[in-house]
Amino acid sequence: MNERLSAHLIRPGDLNLGWVLLYAATWALQWFSAPFRYFAALLVLVIVNWIAGCSLPVNYLALAVGFGPLVISLATLLLPLGGWWFQQQQGGRRPSERERAVFEAAFEQLRGANPQLRQPHRWFVVDDPQPNACAYANTLMLTRAMLESPSLPAVLAHELGHLNTSDARVTAAVHRLTTPPRSPVGFPFRLIAFLISGRIGMVPVRRLWAIYWRRREAVADSYAARLGQGPALAGYLDTHALAGDLPTPFKDFGDTSHPWTEHRIDELEAQQENS
Helix, strand or coil: CCHHHHCCCCCHHHCCHHHHHHHHHHHHHCCCHHHHHHHHHHHHHHHHHHHHCCCCCHHHHHHHHHHHHHHHHHHHHHCCCCCHHHHHHHCCECCCHHHHHHHHHHHHHHHCCCCCCCCCCEEEEECCCCCCEEEECCEEEEEHHHHCCCCHHHHHHHHHHHHCCCHHHHHHHHHCCCCCCCCCCCCCCHHHHHHHCCHHHHCCCHHHHHHHHHHHHHHHHHHHHHCCCHHHHHHHHHHHHHHHCCCCCCHHHCCCCCCCHHHHHHHHHHHHHHC
């Protein structure tokens, strides 16, 4: 397999009991939604067949719609399935040559601390005036403002902490267990959408995933600190992330995916003092 394509597959060292058990439980729960999705698709396809007078293989197509997300999700963990669709959903574009040069300079700075650092298989730009970044599957999203920010190496180091571990691929695998509509819809389709989208299967594990992801944010921060970007990342969080913190009752047991920003800054500063 091409080395670049396989660079961000989950490796044995990326396995940990926490996400493996949680993913297994989440995958099993989605078998409750798959039959609902199958029968809904079957009904629609039978009607289309009847109206159009064609002979679609409705049963096979309905099976693909109903149970396909379970297969695609597993394949995301095992195969080099990237984030092309994610880029389209975000309205992303390929970077310009000038942006590529900025990215390469930041990446080379980080590789000076770790020569084994892996680049994203794909990265793209979103024309957003706010500095932001995120990792999904083997793909990195950067906003235009992030590429223009002096904090780019620090934020890139954090996101590479997700891409160079299991985080980004597990995120994609869990997301792909569900289908649209992923947000609540109005009456009278609310219950039907809740069942066929797979959101009902996420209810028992949603808060457990949030606890896990909050911990992984701290791990990615530590990864950035090991690349020499702890103080710079703390400065970025102080400037750009604190405003996003809102009073959240029972946050430790809630479904928010990021810990308190002040606590992240504290941990980064403590690691700097101990290094």
